[in-house]
Amino acid sequence: MRARHVIAAGAVVTASVLMTAACSSSTSSTAASSAGTSGSSSINFATCDSLSACGGMSALVAAAKKEGHLNTITLPDNWANYGAIMKDFTAKYGITINDENPDGSSQDELNAIAQTKNQSRAPDVVDVGTAFAVKGAQSGDWAPYEVASWSNIPADAKASNGDWYADYGGYIAIGYNPAKVKVAPTSLKSLLNPMYKNEVAINGNPTQAGAAFAAVYAAALANGGSLSNIAPGISYFKQLHQVGNFVPVTGSASTVQSGQTPILIWWDYLLASEVKPDVPGLKIVIPSDASYAAYYDQAVSKYAANPAAARLWEEYLYSTVGQNLWLEGEARPIELPTLISSGTVNTAANAALPSVGSPATLATSAQQAAAEAIVAQQWSSVG
Numbered sequence: 001m002r003a004r005h006v007i008a009a010g011a012v013v014t015a016s017v018l019m020t021a022a023c024s025s026s027t028s029s030t031a032a033s034s035a036g037t038s039g040s041s042s043i044n045f046a047t048c049d050s051l052s053a054c055g056g057m058s059a060l061v062a063a064a065k066k067e068g069h070l071n072t073i074t075l076p077d078n079w080a081n082y083g084a085i086m087k088d089f090t091a092k093y094g095i096t097i098n099d100e101n102p103d104g105s106s107q108d109e110l111n112a113i114a115q116t117k118n119q120s121r122a123p124d125v126v127d128v129g130t131a132f133a134v135k136g137a138q139s140g141d142w143a144p145y146e147v148a149s150w151s152n153i154p155a156d157a158k159a160s161n162g163d164w165y166a167d168y169g170g171y172i173a174i175g176y177n178p179a180k181v182k183v184a185p186t187s188l189k190s191l192l193n194p195m196y197k198n199e200v201a202i203n204g205n206p207t208q209a210g211a212a213f214a215a216v217y218a219a220a221l222a223n224g225g226s227l228s229n230i231a232p233g234i235s236y237f238k239q240l241h242q243v244g245n246f247v248p249v250t251g252s253a254s255t256v257q258s259g260q261t262p263i264l265i266w267w268d269y270l271l272a273s274e275v276k277p278d279v280p281g282l283k284i285v286i287p288s289d290a291s292y293a294a295y296y297d298q299a300v301s302k303y304a305a306n307p308a309a310a311r312l313w314e315e316y317l318y319s320t321v322g323q324n325l326w327l328e329g330e331a332r333p334i335e336l337p338t339l340i341s342s343g344t345v346n347t348a349a350n351a352a353l354p355s356v357g358s359p360a361t362l363a364t365s366a367q368q369a370a371a372e373a374i375v376a377q378q379w380s381s382v383g
Contacts, residue, residue, distance in 0.1 A: 043055045043059060043063070045060075045063050045307045045308040045311065046143065046302075046304065046307040047143065048145075048311070049143075049144045049145050049146060049162055050145065050146045050148075050150075050162075051147070051148045051311075051315060054308070054311055057315070060308055060311060060312050060315070061093065061312060063308035064093060064095060064306070064308040064309040064311075064312040065093060065094060065095065066308070067095070067306040067307075067308055067309045068094075068095060068096060068306075068309075069095065069096050069097075069098060069305070069306050069309065070089075070095050070096070070097045070098070070124055070125075070306055070309040070310065070312075070313055071097075071098050071100070071121060071122060071123050071124045071125075071304075071305050071306060072086070072097055072098070072099045072100070072123065072124070072125060072127075072313075073099065073100045073101055073104065073108070073109050073112055073123045073126060074099075074100075074101055074102060074103070074104040074105065074106075074108060074109055074127070075099050075102060075127060076102045076103065076274075077102075078273050078274050078277075079270065079273070079274065079329075080168055080269060080270075080273065080326055080329040080331040081273065081325050081326060081328050081329025081330075081331070082329070084325055084328070084329075085317070085322065085325045085326070086099065088321070088325065089313065089316050092316070093312065093316075095309055095312075098121070100112065100121070100123070105208055105209060105210075106126075106128040106129050106131075106132035106210060107132065107208060109123065109126045109127075109128055109132070110126075110128070110132055110135060110136055110139075110141070113126070113136065113141050113301055113303060114139075114141075116303070117303045118303070119305065120305050121305065122301065122303050122304065122305040123301050123304070123305075124300070124301055124304040124305060124306045124307070124309060124310035124313070125298065125299065125300055125301065125304070125310045125313055125314065126298070126299050126301065127167065127296055127297070127298060128164075128296065128297055128299065129210040129294070129296055129297065130164075130166075130294075130295070130296075130297055130365055130368060131210075131365070131368050131369060131372055133159070133163070133164035133297040133299055134164075134365055134369070136163075136164070136299060137159060137163040137164060137299075140302065141299075141301060141302055141303070142163040142164060142299045142300060142301065142302055143300045143301065143302040143304065143307070143310075144159075144161050144162035144163050145162050145300045145311055145314060146162040147165070147314050147315055147317075147318040148315060148318070149318045149319075149335060149338070150162075150165075152318075152334075152335045152338045153165050153166060153318075153334055153335065154166075154334075156364075157295060157334055163299060164297045164298065164299040165297060165298055165299075165334075166295035166296070166297050166298075166334045167295065167296055167297060167298045167317060167318075167326070167333070167334055168269075168295065168296060168326040168329075168331040168332060168333045168334065169293055169294050169295035169296065169331065169332050169334070170267040170268045170269040170270070170293060170294075170330075170331055170332060171267070171268045171286050171291065171292065171293045171354070171356055172211075172214050172215055172217075172218040172265065172266070172267065172268075172286075172287070172290065172292045172293070173265070173266065173267065173268035173271055173284050173285060173286050173287070173354065174188070174191070174263060174264075174265055174284070174285045174286075174287055175256065175263070175264045175265075175266060175271035175275055175276075175282055175283070175284050175285075176256075176262060176263045176264075176282070176283050176285075177256050177257065177259070177262040177263075177279050177281070177282060178281050178282075178283055179281065180199075180259045180262040181196070181199065181262050181263060183195055184283065184285070185263065185285065186285060186287070186288050187222065187287045187288045187289040187290070188218065188219050188222040188223075188236065188265075188287045188289055188290050189222060189223070189289055191240065191245060191263065192239060192240060192243060192245065193245075194243060194244075194245075196245045196263060197243075197244045197245055198244060198245065198247055199245060199247070199261060199262050199263045200240060200245045200246050200247060200261065200263045200264075200265070201246070201247045201248075201249055201250075201251030201255060201260075201261035201263070201264055201265070202215045202216075202251055202264070202265050202266070203215075203250055203251050203252070203264070203266050204250045204251075205379070206375050206379055207372075207375055207376050207379055209250075210294075210296075211266050211267050211270070213371075213372065213375060214267070214292060214294055215233075215265040215266070216230060216233040216234060216236075216237065216375055216379075217230055217233055217292055217363065217371060218233070218265070218287065218290040218292035219232070219233035219236040219237060219290065220232045220233030220234075220236070221233075221289075221290045221291075221292055222236070222287065222289035222290035223235070223236045227362075227363040227364075227367045227371075228367055228370070230371035230374055230375060231374060231378070234374070234375065234378050234379060234381070234382065237382045238381060238382045238383065241382055241383050242383075246382075247260065247261045248382075248383070249261065251264040251265075251266065252264075252274075252275075253274055253275040253277075253278040253279060254278070256275055256278075256279050256282070257278050257279050268284055268286065268330070268353075268354045269329060269330040269331040269332075271284045272284060272330040272354070273329050273330055284354050286354060286356045291356055292362075293362060294362055294363075295334060295362075298314060298317065300314060318335065320339065320344045323335045323336070323339055324339065324344075324345065324346045324349065327339070327345070327346055327349045327350060328346060328349045330349075330352060330353060330354075332353065336350070
């Protein structure tokens with residue numbers, strides 16, 4: 001299971017929509033691809049920052065097909081419907097996708113960017129949490145690129161210069177196996193009940209896995225904290241451990257199924273796409289005391305081995321087809337409001353999203369960075 005990354009851009013989330021008001025060494029892609037293709041020799045596909053700057057869709061498709069490959073990283077097939085997304089992209093353009101380290105983390109993605117510069121296996125694109133998107137931007141790792149639907153992405157869900165941009169998101173939820181959990185939990189506070197002894201897990205260490213970090217943030221909101229005060233979330237998990245309910249392992253479909261951790265706090269769409277297929281009857285509940293949601297983000301690597309394919313991939317993901325495929329994975333694509341207003345949304349997929357109560361306001365990048373620092377300092381106290 002992917003030990004996935006941290007948090008996303010600030011936004012207001014409604015009940016049905018998240019809305020805002022990863023071969024061998026070789027030469028670098030810049031040398032290999034920047035000369036463009038026949039008829040577009042003046043286009044540098046390693047630096048063009050928009051579809052028009054890349055010569056339009058026909059030129060971009062031709063250049064990407066000439067490269068013939070796309071290097072992705074940490075994209076499990078059952079994560080937000082990426083299996084179908086990658087298969088469809090390859091079928092549409094005839095471009096082979098090499099997905100490295102599918103069970104890695106956002107930090108693994110940044111490490112790969114740093115370690116594979118000028119190699120044919122260098123990642124072309126990443127899908128990371130905002131804290132890591134910002135970190136990569138600060139290191140100068142991204143090539144700014146604004147997809148054709150740039151205006152549909154809210155301003156607070158993207159870097160103004162095109163370094164990174166939100167893609168899909170979801171809510172922190174409680175997933176539980178009703179065959180092993182007889183009393184349904186309804187809130188994070190309810191999980192402190194002794195009846196849930198040795199039953200509760202998150203998907204890893206919150207200093208490394210974003211969904212686990214998000215679980216701590218949600219716990220803070222449920223226990224008197226705020227987006228500027230995550231400390232109560234750490235105190236909550238310390239208490240959960242002290243009463244014997246928290247199991248400090250990486251929760252997954254197998255731990256829920258086996259009963260090692262029949263309760264898992266995770267993203268709603270991942271509980272639906274990764275756990276539910278293996279746990280018949282899995283119940284997914286948005287905690288009544290913590291409505292916390294977040295997006296992940298896309299970025300094109302400045303060191304992309306296949307820069308034209310990287311940009312074509314982004315155009316595909318932010319097309320109506322790509323956005324709806326994320327939706328079919330029970331994740332909420334960033335352009336969902338546009339899909340709905342334009343009548344191009346997959347209605348059945350949209351209706352299948354878990355319902356939520358009151359809207360959730362997401363943390364800003366600054367709040368997330370501060371919270372991340374506190375978790376890094378204090379999580380060891382949980383035990």
